[in-house]
Amino acid sequence: MELCNRCGERGVVRDSAGAGGGFLVCTACGAEQPSANFTAQAFTAAGLPVGAFAPPDRALHRRFLADSQIAQLAAQLGLSPASSAHLKALVFAVTAGAPSSGLWFPVLVSACAVLAARSRRLPLPIAEAASAIARDPHELGAMLSRLRRFLPLPPVPQFDPFLHLRRTLDSFPAMADLDDDAASRVLRHGRFLLRCAVNWSLSAGRRPLPLVAAVAVVALELNGVAVSAEELAGFVFSCPATCRKRRTELLSALVRAARALLPWGEDVNLKNVLLHAPLLLKFMEKRSKNGAFELVRAPEEGGSEVALMADDDGEFEISGEGLKRVYQQGLEAFRAVDPCKEKEKSEKRRKMKGEMNLSLFCDSGDLDSSLDLSLEEILDLDLNLGYDPLPPSFVAGLEARRRRKEKIAMAKERIKGIVKRRESAQNSGVRGKKRQRLEFPEVDSEDCVVELLLLHGVSEEEIEEGYYNRLLDLHVFTPMDS
Structure with a gap:
């Protein structure tokens, strides 16, 4: 066999089938090979010529x-x-x-x-x-x-992030090490986290793949699977830096939700939010389904009473006061334990009076039961989580506008200081006097642009919008009339 002039493989054969007979074709890449002045002759079994093959059909x-x-x-x-x-x-x-x-x-x-x-x-x-x-x-x-x-x-x-999240988790290699219950729990956590992220406007105006990767990372971490944002980013063909940023945004939103919903929310931060997330997700899921809870009293094993919440199905869930009491007891017990003797006292800690096992309340067996709904149906569901923050992009815009207002105020102070110094120097009429140096905070390039726009008479409202290049083109770098 001859070498292919395209891929270099030794797989060039003559295509003698159909209307394309007479072509030299590479079996590896399918590229047509040059074959000048070739006429394929047809013969009978006895060797007598019966005609020639039809010329090759390039369209075919x-x-x-x-x-x-x-x-x-x-x-x-x-x-x-x-x-x-x-x-x-x-x-x-x-x-x-x-x-x-x-x-x-x-x-x-x-x-x-x-x-x-x-x-x-x-x-x-x-x-x-x-x-x-x-x-x-x-x-x-x-x-x-x-x-x-x-x-x-x-x-x-439109692109359905819920379907892609399921596909990502089903095909991710780390999921193969989990049993069926754990894998199902990861999927339920991921879908509910994605619903929360959409409800909190974390996906508004952004590419969906980094958020899908961030949700998958958090869902796996909640179930004890050590995974990094870089691994998921490469798996979903997304930028690792953007995936890390979306993960931080999601965890920050969970921290704010925990501080608004949990009795001990002030103790939740970015470092320990994953420890509180299972109970927080369970609470938000119950709240979104039932809307409100009925407070009842149920006796504890030790004889004391603790407030429980009963939902519409008659299942009992621990109330905010009861959770706060359990949390305080656990926190005091943790502080009282000597780290060197933690293993010896582990059994005693579990048997402390008034301690309550929260595993029943952290188990999210029915978390996000809408696994077969379409994207439109999921978005139409009323997800009342008890925490409805402003969109991050809107908050960032407000913060940027506030920062530009401060820069405008500082630029005006600098301009006033320079004008006042020049006026005082002109009024004094003293020459050769050493000028007093004005002390201002360090300025950056944005401060210089703001000051330049103010000197050219641009209104403060326009500068607060932040479109500096457009304002410079309109008010500073306008072409002079010839």
Whole structure:
């Protein structure tokens, strides 16, 4: 066999089947090889010539190569036969049955794969489809926009983060070491955390994949699986730094929720929030289902009473006062234990009078029972968690506006100080006198821009918006009239 002029493999054969007979084709990559002045002759069994093969059909050959690329990408993305057939139909509908072999064709096939998957509610993100062909996700996104304008397609469902979270957790290698109960608990924790994140506007205006990775990391950590944000980021084709940031935002939101809902919330911080998260999630899930609890009294084993909460199903849950008492008892017991003798006194701590086992209340067996609902149905559910914060982007905007107000005030003080010093120097009429140096806090480039805009008469309201480049173009760097 000859060497392929494209991939270098020794797999060049002559395609003698069908209308394409006479072509030299590489069996490894499917590339057509140059074969000048070749006429394939047909002979009978006796060796008598009966004619020549028909000239090769290049259109059929391009179709063969397109089919190969479509089948290879569908297998790489794990598409089902039905989705693969839909992908092929989309590709040939766009190309009018005449696919090309240009550099844009793999991008087209990958974009059609995303459309075929989304139409069947399959969790295929653009980043994964772009990674399969080693192209930039923005290039694939541009192709998707063109396809939606070109093809008469029905409205394509938006990306469903809940389906992708389930796919991520089901295929993540660390999940294979867990039993069925633990794996199911991780999935329930993850789905409820994602619902909380959506309800708290942590996903508003942001890419969904980093948040999915962050939720998966927290759900695994809650169930004792040591995993890093970098591992999940590479698994979902996302940026590790963004995944770490989304994880910190999610944990910060849980801290604020714990401080608003738990009796001992002031003791919760970023370092210990994972210890309180199972009970917090259980409490929020019960609250979202029942809305309110009925306070009753139930005797404890030691004879004292503790407040319990009964939900609509008649199940008893410990109340805020009871949880606070149990927490205080546990905290006092922990402080009283000598670290060197912790192992010896472990049995005594478990048998202390008034101590209560919280494992029943931390078990989230019925957490987020809406596993089969679509994204639209999940978003339509009324999730009353008892904690409804402002969106992080809105809070960040308010903080940035407040910071710019402070910079404007400081810039005005600097300008007033300089003007006052010049006026006093002019009024005194004394020359050669050493000028008094004005002491101001350290300024940065933003302070200089704010001061420059103020000197050019820009209003404070416009500066507070923060669009410095636009204001500089309008008021400072305007072209002079000739």
